[in-house]
Amino acid sequence: MSLTRRTLIQSAVLGTAALASVAQAKPKTAIPPQKVSPNRRVLIQSSSRYHNSGYLDFAADQYEKLFQGEKPDLLFIPYARVAGSYDGYEKQVQDAFKAYGHKIVSIHRFANPQKAVREAKAIAVGGGNTWALVTRMYEAGILDLIRERVNAGVPYCGWSAGGNVACPTLRTTNDMPIAEPPSFNTFGFIPFQTNPHFQSSAGTQGLNNETREDRLEEFLAYNKDEEVIALPEGTALFLTGEYDCEVIGPKDSEALYWFRQGEKGMALERIPLGTKFDVRKIVPGGKL
Structure with a gap:
């Protein structure tokens, strides 16, 4: 079943005439296509905590899927x-991954960050401010290198900002733009945008500030060729090979929110835990 966002928060539905007056997005600079290994494994996590959990201690099953019983240094x-x-x-992060049997070394320990990426057995990108993350990766000359290594089969996990950069761009981050990267382009492991830490404003009384749904609605109104999957905390997307994706997370995880281009503004579908899908289906008119 498909619901408009305005139905979701009991507000008025935007009309098509209003949307027609919205300026269209300028063409984006596409990420150059790369060959993707059938062994590629990417874990896109919404958050580092779930309810009252400790730091990443809820994610044992997610890391087991990613590393398939191996214990590479990260x-x-x-x-x-x-x-x-x-x-x-x-x-x-060392303390968190110690329980999973992995050694963690931060890239700031290396005199040559590009060499560190070229020699990495697995890569983990932590959360924080996405704008700072992307700016610093460009400055270090490692963003394209990480894309190449992961597409070639080096396991990748990222939570919060580190999950957001798995998208083609950082445009659906929740973070304040405290830094200016040379490009909004990020890794592009998946062909659609995600929004981490998502919490619906449905049923919230007396909420007069701009909601997350409002921001996503603006994104979709301006970018008519795009869709967004919002990840509640604790959930993750597990990507294998080029196109295969699965929704994973704790057993009581919320279904994902698929914000869509609708006939009368933004529409909403839900994607339950355990769903397996082809990432090429997350497009206007696509069906899982």
């Missing part, structure tokens, strides 16, 4: 951390 990218040190962030 190159950690801490560049999304702003109000704190990379040393402290590295220690936090």
Whole structure:
């Protein structure tokens, strides 16, 4: 069943005439196509915590899927951390992954970050501010390198900002633009945008500020050829090969929110835990 966002939050539905007056997005600079290994494995996590969990301690099953019983050392990218040190962030992630049997080394320990990426056995990108993360990856010259290594089969996991950059661009981040990257383009492991940490405003009384749904509606109104999947906390997308994707997370996880181009403004569908789909179906008019 498909519901408009305005139905979802009990507000008025936007008319097609109003949307017709909205300026259209300029053409985006496409990410150059790359050959994708059938062994590619990408874990796109909404968050580092779930309800009252500790840091990443709810995600054992997700990492088991990603690493398939192997215990590779992880190159950690801490560049999304702003109000704190990379040393402290590295220690936090080391403590979390110790329980899963992985050694973590942050990229800031290496004199040559590009060499570190070229030699990485697996890559983890942490959450924080997406704008700072993307800016710093471009400055270090590693964004394209990470894309190449992961597309060639190096396992990747990223949570929050680190999950958001798995999209073609950072445009659906929730973060304040505190830095200016040379491009909005990110890794493009999936061909659609996601929105992490999603919490619906449905049923909220007396909410006068702009909601997350409002922001996503603006994105879709301006970008008529795009759709967005919003990930509630704890959930993840697990991508294998070029097109195969699965919704994973704790057993009591919420269904994902698929915000769509609708006949009368933004529409909503839900994608339950356990759903397997082809990522090429997340387009206007697509059906899983």
